[in-house]
Amino acid sequence: MIHESVEIAKTAVVEDGVDIGEGSKIMHGAYISTNVKIGKNCFIGYNTIIRPGVVIGDGSHVRSLCFVAEGVQMGKNCKIIQLSNLCKDLVIEDDVFFGTGVLTCDTKKISHRRNYKPLGEPPYICRGSRIGSGVRINPGVKIAECSMIDAASVVTRDTEPFCRYRGTPARNLGELPEDERI
Amino acid sequence: MKYEDMSGYESVEDFGKYNDISPDFKHGEKFHIGSFNIILHDVTVGNNVDIQHHTLLKPGTVIGNDCYIDSYVLTSGSCKIGNNVILRYRTVIARNVTIEDNNFFTAGVKTIYLDHSAQVTGGGLLIKSGSFFGDNVIIMGGITVAENCIFGANTFINKDTEPMGVYVGTPAKRIRDVKEDELWWRK
Numbered sequence: 001m002i003h004e005s006v007e008i009a010k011t012a013v014v015e016d017g018v019d020i021g022e023g024s025k026i027m028h029g030a031y032i033s034t035n036v037k038i039g040k041n042c043f044i045g046y047n048t049i050i051r052p053g054v055v056i057g058d059g060s061h062v063r064s065l066c067f068v069a070e071g072v073q074m075g076k077n078c079k080i081i082q083l084s085n086l087c088k089d090l091v092i093e094d095d096v097f098f099g100t101g102v103l104t105c106d107t108k109k110i111s112h113r114r115n116y117k118p119l120g121e122p123p124y125i126c127r128g129s130r131i132g133s134g135v136r137i138n139p140g141v142k143i144a145e146c147s148m149i150d151a152a153s154v155v156t157r158d159t160e161p162f163c164r165y166r167g168t169p170a171r172n173l174g175e176l177p178e179d180e181r182i
Numbered sequence: 183m184k185y186e187d188m189s190g191y192e193s194v195e196d197f198g199k200y201n202d203i204s205p206d207f208k209h210g211e212k213f214h215i216g217s218f219n220i221i222l223h224d225v226t227v228g229n230n231v232d233i234q235h236h237t238l239l240k241p242g243t244v245i246g247n248d249c250y251i252d253s254y255v256l257t258s259g260s261c262k263i264g265n266n267v268i269l270r271y272r273t274v275i276a277r278n279v280t281i282e283d284n285n286f287f288t289a290g291v292k293t294i295y296l297d298h299s300a301q302v303t304g305g306g307l308l309i310k311s312g313s314f315f316g317d318n319v320i321i322m323g324g325i326t327v328a329e330n331c332i333f334g335a336n337t338f339i340n341k342d343t344e345p346m347g348v349y350v351g352t353p354a355k356r357i358r359d360v361k362e363d364e365l366w367w368r369k
Contacts, residue, residue: 009202011200011202028202028220029202029218029220029236047218047220064238065236065238065254065256082256082274083254083256083272083274100292100294101272101274101290101292101318132320133292133320134290134292134318134336134338150338150352151294151320151322151338151340152318152336152337152338152352153352166352166353167352168336168352
């Protein structure tokens with residue numbers, strides 16, 4: 001069901017079986033595949049691609065040119081900025097921020113033309129964490145509650161809650177001040 | 183809506199198809215634009231500019247002469263781009279960014295609106311002339327990038343730089359001086 005108040009641009013493509021809540025906006029050139037659930041007051045940016053089975057919570061923004069793969073579960077009030085790549089079955093809790101061009105990877109072994117089955121190990125992003133521009137998150141990594149990852153880092157291990165990380169590979173720079181926690 | 187229904191949507195003669203271009207868009211001579219571009223109001227482009235596909239130019243973008251804008255380039259508005267600037271694909275230009283002449287941005291260079299020192303939004307970024315940026319370089323707001331620098335791939339620039347330096351790493355460190363024959367625009 002698409003709510004009456006939803007604004008869909010002329011050139012956006014919305015397939016069958018899509019639920020879109022009240023007050024959402026779908027911009028020019030967006031492609032929304034089957035069985036996608038989008039909550040209230042969401043924003044889907046220009047030329048963004050959303051694959052089947054994705055759930056996007058109320059008040060979340062997915063900005064221009066993002067790619068959201070199959071089965072991504074996104075919580076409420078998230079903000080995913082331009083050019084980000086969300087891998088298959090990624091789970092994002094509430095109030096998460098992704099900067100420009102964040103890359104998430106979902107498998108440790110590339111199975112192309114090999115005999116073993118591809119093993120999906122998507123990262124897990126906990127509540128309130130903030131990921132800077134151009135960060136790469138390796139498969140199976142858990143980004144803990146309210147973590148802050150600086151721009152251009154590569155996260156290879158699980159992070160600790162309320163800490164700041166930077167570098168390749170990302171290292172702990174200490175705890176965040178009280179006013180940056182939610 | 184399916185793609186077949188979209189033919190003729192806002193497409194201008196000699197331009198690509200499926201463009202969504204504001205009527206007040208101004209461009210100079212020898213202008214070329216590909217398909218699936220979105221150009222919002224108040225955008226100006228100079229002479230001899232080539233815009234490829236899937237770009238998004240937001241209000242207040244000013245682009246000079248002899249520029250090349252590759253696919254998937256995004257500008258967030260209120261930004262100035264000088265003459266002979268090359269933006270390769272997936273470059274992001276944030277708000278209040280000024281780019282002077284002869285700059286080369288390779289794939290995935292991102293500028294950020296956030297001012298790193300003050301931790302507030304709104305800091306303008308000034309990129310002076312003649313620099314070369316490698317793949318996936320990330321530049322914080324509120325700083326000045328000096329003339330004729332070279333930045334290696336995946337460098338994170340969070341402070342002002344000195345002219346004629348080669349910078350690499352996260353955050354960026356100066357490793358040596360630039361030699362005269364390494365400047366890309368001298369060729």
